[in-house]
Amino acid sequence: MGVKTEIFDKKRFKEIKTKTAKWEANSYSCQKKLKKKYETLSGFDVKPLYTPDDLAGFDYLRDLGFPGEAPFIRGVHPTMYRGRTWTHRQLAGFGPPEETNKRYKFLLQQGASGINGVFDYPTLRGYSSDDPDVYADVGRGGVAIDTVDDMRILFDGIPIDQVSVSLVTCQPICNISMQSMYFANALDRGIPLDRLAGTSQNDFLMETATTIAPGVLPPQASFKVSCDAIEFCTKNVPRWNPISFAGYNYREAGCTAPQEVALVIAHAIACSEEMLKRGLKIDSFANRLSFFLSAHNDFFEEIAKYRAARRIYCSIMKKRFNARDPRSLMFRFHVQTAGVALTAQQPLNNVARAAYHALAAVLGGAQSVHVDAYDEALCTPTELSSVTALRTQQILQNETGVTNTIDPLGGSYFLESLTNRMETEICGILDEIDRLGGLVKAVENGWIHKEIAEAAYKYQWAIENGEMPIVGVNCFKIEDEVLPIELFSSPETLKVQKKKLQIIKKKRNATEVARSLDAISRCCEKNGNLMELMVGAVKSDLTEGEISQALKRVYGVWDPPLF
Amino acid sequence: MVRLGMDAHWRGSMVVARALRDAGMEVIYGGNQMPRNIVRMAIQEDVDIIGLSSLSGNHMMLAPEVVKLLKKEKVHDIKVVFGGTVPPDDIPKLKKAGIVEVFGPGSSLRKIISCIESLKNN
Numbered sequence: 001m002g003v004k005t006e007i008f009d010k011k012r013f014k015e016i017k018t019k020t021a022k023w024e025a026n027s028y029s030c031q032k033k034l035k036k037k038y039e040t041l042s043g044f045d046v047k048p049l050y051t052p053d054d055l056a057g058f059d060y061l062r063d064l065g066f067p068g069e070a071p072f073i074r075g076v077h078p079t080m081y082r083g084r085t086w087t088h089r090q091l092a093g094f095g096p097p098e099e100t101n102k103r104y105k106f107l108l109q110q111g112a113s114g115i116n117g118v119f120d121y122p123t124l125r126g127y128s129s130d131d132p133d134v135y136a137d138v139g140r141g142g143v144a145i146d147t148v149d150d151m152r153i154l155f156d157g158i159p160i161d162q163v164s165v166s167l168v169t170c171q172p173i174c175n176i177s178m179q180s181m182y183f184a185n186a187l188d189r190g191i192p193l194d195r196l197a198g199t200s201q202n203d204f205l206m207e208t209a210t211t212i213a214p215g216v217l218p219p220q221a222s223f224k225v226s227c228d229a230i231e232f233c234t235k236n237v238p239r240w241n242p243i244s245f246a247g248y249n250y251r252e253a254g255c256t257a258p259q260e261v262a263l264v265i266a267h268a269i270a271c272s273e274e275m276l277k278r279g280l281k282i283d284s285f286a287n288r289l290s291f292f293l294s295a296h297n298d299f300f301e302e303i304a305k306y307r308a309a310r311r312i313y314c315s316i317m318k319k320r321f322n323a324r325d326p327r328s329l330m331f332r333f334h335v336q337t338a339g340v341a342l343t344a345q346q347p348l349n350n351v352a353r354a355a356y357h358a359l360a361a362v363l364g365g366a367q368s369v370h371v372d373a374y375d376e377a378l379c380t381p382t383e384l385s386s387v388t389a390l391r392t393q394q395i396l397q398n399e400t401g402v403t404n405t406i407d408p409l410g411g412s413y414f415l416e417s418l419t420n421r422m423e424t425e426i427c428g429i430l431d432e433i434d435r436l437g438g439l440v441k442a443v444e445n446g447w448i449h450k451e452i453a454e455a456a457y458k459y460q461w462a463i464e465n466g467e468m469p470i471v472g473v474n475c476f477k478i479e480d481e482v483l484p485i486e487l488f489s490s491p492e493t494l495k496v497q498k499k500k501l502q503i504i505k506k507k508r509n510a511t512e513v514a515r516s517l518d519a520i521s522r523c524c525e526k527n528g529n530l531m532e533l534m535v536g537a538v539k540s541d542l543t544e545g546e547i548s549q550a551l552k553r554v555y556g557v558w559d560p561p562l563f
Numbered sequence: 564m565v566r567l568g569m570d571a572h573w574r575g576s577m578v579v580a581r582a583l584r585d586a587g588m589e590v591i592y593g594g595n596q597m598p599r600n601i602v603r604m605a606i607q608e609d610v611d612i613i614g615l616s617s618l619s620g621n622h623m624m625l626a627p628e629v630v631k632l633l634k635k636e637k638v639h640d641i642k643v644v645f646g647g648t649v650p651p652d653d654i655p656k657l658k659k660a661g662i663v664e665v666f667g668p669g670s671s672l673r674k675i676i677s678c679i680e681s682l683k684n685n
Contacts, residue, residue, distance in 0.1 A: 136568045140621060378668075
C-alpha cells in the first residue's frame with residue numbers, strides 16, 4: 001500500500017460532505033415520483049448523486065495511474081485509440097467453407113480489420129458433417145469444417161500472414177482439431193507459424209458449463225486439451241493468443257457482470273498454474289492470455305466492469321504469479337455486444353441497443369469489438385445486417401470523437417465508485433472459487449452451473465415482472481407486428497460437406513489414417529501434448545469426428561450436473 | 564424438456580424447466596437429444612408433454628420428426644410444444660406439422676406456464 005495522498009482539500013472535503021447531506025434532505029428527498037430503490041443490472045445500489053465523498057481515501061497514482069502502466073485501469077496502451085483504434089472484428093460463419101470465404105472477403109473489402117470465424121454446431125461439438133446425429137445442424141450457427149481441406153477453402157485467397165484471425169472454436173475438443181488444421185494449412189501455404197497472428201477461443205468452460213450437453217469431455221480432460229494448445233503456441237506460435245477466456249458466453253448463459261469477470265480471471269489463474277506445473281515461465285505465456293467479454297445493457301456498470309477487471313488482473317499476475325513483463329499484467333479483451341439483450345420484436349431497435357453496448361466497450365478500453373447484427377434474435381445475419389453492424393463501429397470511431405482522449409470517464413465520482421464496488425464483488429467470488437479448490441473443481445461439483453442457472457432465472461423473472469423494462473417486449477409493444485426485415489436462409493451445406501467427405505475418404509491413405517489415429521490415442525494415454533502431434537496428423541485428412549472419437553475413447557465422456 | 568440436436572444454448576430451456584417446476588409440475592430435463600431418443604424417453608417416462616427447445620435453426624428438420632415418430636409408435640396422448648429462435652413464417656408450418664404450441668423469443672414465462680397447464684388438463 002502506498003502513502004495515502006488525499007486528492008481533495010480536507011476542509012473543503014468536510015464542507016462537501018455536509019452540503020451533500022443537506023442537499024439530499026432538503027432538495028432531493030422531498031421530490032415525488034422517485035423509485036424506492038435504484039440499482040444496476042447486477043444489483044448494486046445506485047445513489048442519486050456521487051461526490052468527492054465517494055472517493056474518500058482515493059489515491060490517484062496508486063488507484064488510477066496512467067495508460068500503459070500498472071494497474072492499467074486507464075487502458076493497456078499509452079496512446080490507446082489515438083495510436084491504434086480497436087479492431088473491428090465482425091463475427092462471420094455459415095454454411096460450407098466456400099460460402100463463408102466469400103463473406104470474409106466481403107467484410108474485409110468493407111473495411112473490417114480482422115476475421116472472426118465461427119464454426120457450426122457439429123464442428124463446435126467435435127462431430128463431422130456425416131455423423132447421423134448432426135444432419136439438422138450442419139452449416140448452422142457457423143461454418144462447417146470437417147478436414148484440413150475445408151480449412152484451405154475457408155481461407156483461400158485471404159492473406160493470413162497479414163490479417164489477424166480469430167477462430168471461435170469455443171470448446172477444446174473442437175479447438176484441438178480446428179487450430180491444428182489452421183496451422184497445418186498455413187504451413188502448407190509456406191507461411192511459418194511465427195508469422196501467424198490470431199486468437200483461438202479454446203475454453204473448457206464452454207464444453208462443460210456454458211453449453212451443457214450430454215457426453216462431453218470430462219472437465220479435467222477438456223482443461224488439459226486446452227492447455228496443450230497454450231503450451232504449443234507458447235513454444236511455436238508466439239503471436240497467437242491460444243486462449244480467449246469466454247466471459248461473453250458465461251454472461252450469455254446467465255452470469256452477472258461480476259461473475260463474468262471473476263470466472264475469466266479464475267480461469268486465467270487455473271491455466272497459469274497448469275503452465276507453471278508444465279515447467280513454463282510465467283512471462284513466456286501470460287502475455288498471450290486474452291479475454292472475451294460481453295457489453296450488456298447497464299452502460300456504466302459495463303464500463304466499470306472492464307476497468308475493474310484490468311486492475312484486479314494486474315494485481316493477481318504481479319502478486320500471485322510474480323509476473324514481470326508488463327504485457328503479462330495486461331487484461332486485453334475483445335467485446336461482443338450482448339446477444340441476449342437483442343429482441344426478436346421490432347428488430348431494428350437492436351441497431352440502437354448494439355450501438356450503446358459498443359460505446360460502453362470503447363469507453364471501457366476494449367482492444368477489439370464485434371457489434372451484433374439487428375436480426376440475430378431471429379436468424380444468421382444477412383449481408384445488410386452485417387454491414388450495418390460494421391458501420392455502427394465505423395460511425396463510433398470516425399464520427400463521435402470518443403477516440404480523442406483516453407479513458408474519458410476516469411475520475412467520475414460515480415464510475416470510480418462503481419469500479420471499486422465491482423472490484424470488491426469480483427474479488428469475493430474469486431476467493432470463493434479458491435476455497436472450492438479452483439475452477440476445474442468448481443465445474444466438476446456443479447457449483448458453476450448452479451450459479452449461472454440461479455442468475456439466469458432471476459433475470460428472466462425481473463423481465464417477467466416488469467422490473468427490468470425491455471422495449472418491445474414488456475413495454476412499448478406493437479401488437480401483431482409485421483416483420484420489417486428479410487431473414488437469412490442458410491445455403492445448402494449437408495450435401496456439399498458429405499460429398500467432399502466421401503471423396504476424401506476414398507482418396508486418402510487408409511494406413512496413414514489408422515496410424516495417425518493410433519498415435520493420437522497413444523498420446524492421450526501417455527499424457528503427451530496433443531497439439532504437437534495433431535498439426536502433423538491432420539495432414540493425413542483425418543476428419544474432426546474421427547479425432548474427437550479417439551479422444552473420447554481414452555478420456556471417457558461426462559454428463560454435466562444439472563441445475 | 565429437451566434440446567434438439569446439436570443446439571448449444573441451454574439458458575432458455577433451463578429457465579422454462581425451472582419455472583414449470585416451481586409452478587408445481589414434474590419436469591424431466593433430457594439435455595440434447597435426437598428425435599428417436601426424445602420419443603423413447605417420453606414413452607419410458609410416461610410424460611404428458613414434450614417441450615422442445617432450439618435456437619440453432621434446426622427446428623424445421625427435427626421438431627416435425629418428433630411428432631411423426633410419436634404417431635409411428637401409436638402414441639396419441641403426448642403433446643409436443645416448441646420454444647426458441649423461430650422466424651415468424653415457421654410458426655404456422657410447425658403447427659401444421661403437429662406442434663401444438665410455439666413460443667418464440669421474448670415469450671412470457673407466465674403464458675408458457677398457463678399454456679402447459681391447460682394442455683395437461685385437456
